[in-house]
Amino acid sequence: MESVLSVIVAKYNYWVYVVLMMIGFYAMIGKRNLVKKLIGMNIFQTAIILFFVSTGVKRGGGIPILDKYEVLEHGVRVASVDNPLPHVLMLTAIVVSVSVTGVALAILQRIHREYGTLEEDEILEKIGR
Amino acid sequence: MKTLALLASLAVGAVLLYGTKDFPAWGDPQSPASVHLSPHYIQNAVAETHVPNLVTAVLGDYRGYDTMFETVVIFCAGAAVVSVLRRSKS
Secondary structure, eight states: OHHHHHHHHHHHHHHHHHHHHHHHHHHHHHOOBHHHHHHHHHHHHHHHHHHHHHHTOOTTOBOSBOOHHHHHHHOOOGGGBOOSHHHHHHHHHHHHHHHHHHHHHHHHHHHHHHHSOOBHHHHHHHHHO | OHHHHHHHHHHHHHHHHHHGGGSOOTTOTTSHHHHSSHHHHHHHHHHHHOOSBHHHHIIIIITHHHHHHHHHHHHHHHHHHHHHHOOOOO
């Protein structure tokens, strides 16, 4: 019982992201509305971003902003500062995801202008005839 | 169709949950992500760049080219949006 509880406490953050990714993945492949598909992709990306940021957490660690003069004089204890590299990488990922979302919304607006609908099956019907 | 999508996402979720078995515990200071490269940045970034914010130091000083081409990504996205939404004269 004790070990099960410790496993839950140690790993539940990953499970939350797996559930978020499942929701996003189901929205991407199961929904027919293209805007809902796009929202599903955003949920998926958010899950990955949260997962990476959570790998940078250290128990007993603070944010990676240091006092410059104190560090130059006394140095810094690595375990007392969170890992800054996941934050940097996720900043890049957020830029890419915002760009992709913008372009996708533009293409959706163009599709709506062309076919008058955003439902996948109706668009396929109009293309087929 | 919907049941197929539900089954596929449940299968992917099961595989991912199985994969978390080997992950380090949350907040472990000795996790592999925290012991390999980041101690170098934490210890030397302030002395080398004089930037107290480590995220900004890595983003702007160590990985400046990467950040520069990030702005190229934004520019390409803006150009794509404009060219997709432009109405032709005819």
